Amino acid sequence: MSALLDIRQLHAFYGKSHVLHGVDLHVGAGEIVSLLGRNGVGRSTLVKAAMGQVAARGAVRFKGADILGLKAYQIAHRGLGYVPESRDVFPTLTVEQNLLLGRKRNADTGRWRLGDMYRMFPRLEERRGVAAGLLSGGEQQMLTLCRTLMGDPDLMMIDEPTEGLAPQVVAPVARYLLALRERGIAVLLVEQKLAIALDISQRVYVMGRGAIVFEGTPEQLRQDGGVRREWLEV
Template sequence: MLELQDVHAYYGKSHVLQGVNLHLTEGEIVTLLGRNGVGRSTTIKAIMGDVVCTGTIRFKGRDILGLKSYEIARLGVGYVPENRDIFPGLTVRENLLLGQKKRHAQGRWSMQDMFALFPRLEERAEVSAGVLSGGEQQMLTICRTLMGDPDLIMVDEPTEGLAPRMVELVADLLRRIAERGVSILLVEQKLTIALEISRRVYVMGHGRVVFEGTPASLSADATIRKEWLEV
């Protein structure tokens, strides 16, 4: 589904990504772990065409490096940024409609699917999105992205600042998305969530992948956790 080989990215003279390699298969949840500033969000932005980079990025066998972000989105890549980026002056329903890939084409996700996944959105369908709680806005952003019918969805720090109950709801939503065959690349700080829902995890440090394996193998590797994850 997705493959990165020797990807390098820069912000000015700062060499942020220094040869990143990773891959995802269909319906797989993979989490990028690591401390702030190690290049996790930049990796997602590189895939989405938001930063200039070198190397190889393939999506469903096609080289997408150098394409515009909207071209990558049309190929089936969804992106949920950390800042959520809802349209606060529009209603919940209008926000969801804006995510539709084609107005008259039926994808694997409908408006009713979104309401079934998160009933609170249906209750507040005609409410301005700007008055939603942080957790509700996060769910709206994920659901709006799904309305574009992506094969891969990349989600940056979805549980940041959320109450424990809302964190559980986000984790459950991600599981249900993967069950429909959508691959998920997740950037997350909370180790417990990553270990609970991921099939594989990558740990990043200094712009490189320093660990790849299953949640169980990471749990068993105290050295990696101490050096690259724990404060």
């Protein structure tokens, strides 16, 4: 499988703080890959660096082209979507207006329509005329996921989509991720909930202290108690 996103020897910095130490990672077309690890090990920094939001050196290639050093909007227009942990919405605009703002390609040729979003998350259709700032945290997460998808990306980097969500919201988010795979959208998922990540991923990476400490299949990670104890379990 050729790599859609290929990260090689990536180093990233916040000021003088060296956060990523030579990370290698790849995601193939249509593949769900989870990036696991405790808080503070550099997972969010990795996706921000790939999206042009953190100073970095090394190589980040997307669809065969080097994107390191490009602006975030330039990267997005190439088909790399990013859903930040902060669930950024336009609070004074309605749900539907937020979704329509996400469109980056010709609406007639994109793979996704408003109806697709509403079928995945019926609650958004119920709230389509409500200002996004009035939504619950779970509803805002649904909206952020769908707004990014309206841009018709080929790969989505999603940072902690289930963080802080009620259990009844977590299941629809997991179904959303599987729906992406069914339509050929690749996903790099940063996730704390090990069960979800192992259930939906083809491969997993584990990060520790700014470096990759494990790469393998979900089954290999299930069987490797040493890695789970040292790098994942609290």
